[in-house]
Amino acid sequence: MKELRLMKGNEAMAEAAIRAGFDGYFGYPITPQSEVMEHLQKERPAIRTGMVVLQAESEVASINMVYGGAASGKNVLTSSSSPGISLMQEGISYIAAAELPCLIINVVRGGPGLGDIQAAQSDYFQAVKGGGHGDYRLIVLAPSSVQECSDFVKLALELANKYNNPAMLLSDGAIGQMMEKVELFPQQPRWTLEEIRKKKPWATNGRLFNQERHIVTSLHLIPEKLEAHNNHLQAKYKEIEKNEVRYEEIKCDDAEYIIVAYGLASRTAQKTLQLARAEGIKLGLIRPITLFPFPKIPISTYAEKVKGFLTLEMSAGQMVEDVRLAVNGRVPVEFYGRTGGMLPAPDEVLAVVKNVFKI
Numbered sequence: 001m002k003e004l005r006l007m008k009g010n011e012a013m014a015e016a017a018i019r020a021g022f023d024g025y026f027g028y029p030i031t032p033q034s035e036v037m038e039h040l041q042k043e044r045p046a047i048r049t050g051m052v053v054l055q056a057e058s059e060v061a062s063i064n065m066v067y068g069g070a071a072s073g074k075n076v077l078t079s080s081s082s083p084g085i086s087l088m089q090e091g092i093s094y095i096a097a098a099e100l101p102c103l104i105i106n107v108v109r110g111g112p113g114l115g116d117i118q119a120a121q122s123d124y125f126q127a128v129k130g131g132g133h134g135d136y137r138l139i140v141l142a143p144s145s146v147q148e149c150s151d152f153v154k155l156a157l158e159l160a161n162k163y164n165n166p167a168m169l170l171s172d173g174a175i176g177q178m179m180e181k182v183e184l185f186p187q188q189p190r191w192t193l194e195e196i197r198k199k200k201p202w203a204t205n206g207r208l209f210n211q212e213r214h215i216v217t218s219l220h221l222i223p224e225k226l227e228a229h230n231n232h233l234q235a236k237y238k239e240i241e242k243n244e245v246r247y248e249e250i251k252c253d254d255a256e257y258i259i260v261a262y263g264l265a266s267r268t269a270q271k272t273l274q275l276a277r278a279e280g281i282k283l284g285l286i287r288p289i290t291l292f293p294f295p296k297i298p299i300s301t302y303a304e305k306v307k308g309f310l311t312l313e314m315s316a317g318q319m320v321e322d323v324r325l326a327v328n329g330r331v332p333v334e335f336y337g338r339t340g341g342m343l344p345a346p347d348e349v350l351a352v353v354k355n356v357f358k359i
Helices: 009-019 034-043 059-071 082-087 089-097 124-128 146-163 173-177 193-199 223-243 263-278 296-302 319-327 346-356
Strands: 003-008 024-027 052-055 076-080 102-108 139-141 166-172 179-184 247-250 257-260 283-288 290-292 308-313 333-337
Touching: 003 009, 003 146, 009 034, 009 102, 009 146, 009 166, 009 173, 009 179, 024 034, 024 059, 034 052, 059 076, 059 082, 059 089, 059 102, 076 082, 082 089, 082 102, 089 166, 089 223, 102 146, 102 173, 124 166, 124 290, 124 319, 139 146, 146 166, 146 173, 146 179, 146 223, 166 173, 166 263, 173 263, 247 263, 257 263, 257 346, 263 283, 263 308, 263 346, 283 296, 296 319, 308 319, 308 346, 319 333, 333 346
Parallel strands: 024 052, 024 076, 076 102, 102 166, 139 166, 257 283, 257 308, 308 333
Antiparallel strands: 003 179, 139 290, 247 283
């Protein structure tokens, strides 16, 4: 029997973490994502599943608790919003280098600096390009609905464990706060210590199994060894790019122009498509679901068929650079964005499409 519930996006992600079988959450409150921790505390998952929920003294502490929990083989996560994620960057880089699976939720707010608490997409570079030091990547999923906030928590955990790599859900202040109907997936069991030993033989779980000594580290002082490790990581990222690209196409088969938008902006773009089609303008939409790996091949393929692309973002223009790289100059790639928590309206976007492409 389906279990349906009316929930905020933040609540859906928190409930999904319990149901996905996470062992621990470590975080620090910051608007507009505080409901993630609040829902976890209210639901008392220690009683439901044995899951630990702990409010750390800072974002720096919480990400290092995630590092420790992941090193022991446990499925762990944290959540924060833009400035808090900035504080976590050193720890995220360490976790990526140590090849530890975990989940990081970023409910993006307007910036730079403290900015405001409204929805934005200005953390794209930080999430997709590796906001910390060194050559590393996160697996990045971008939900566009409260339902996907729930579904993508489970998917992110699966991908993180498949590739021994941290994954990020890049939500925003509007999706985190909006309420929609959610179909919740059934409770998944937490892994036993025996399952952790089999699935994560590298885990530092002490002498529980009389095992050999395991060391988890991101430190490689010999240059040749660090280069070899970097080469290994880059090969893994290429494998992720080969296997895990996810995106949605809407009305692209006959499109003459295509909007590329993710997350909340893609919902605006869908309404823009309806308005455009009503006027006889053949407009399509490509919605990246994975921001890394980015759907560059589909975009490149459509560059041979359409007259131009418009990248729609709630930022000053970040994803547009990846779209331009995929198109490689074959057709125009235009950009339209709003910043500071301002949301573009569908008729506003349609007017931009008409103007920039002289329709």
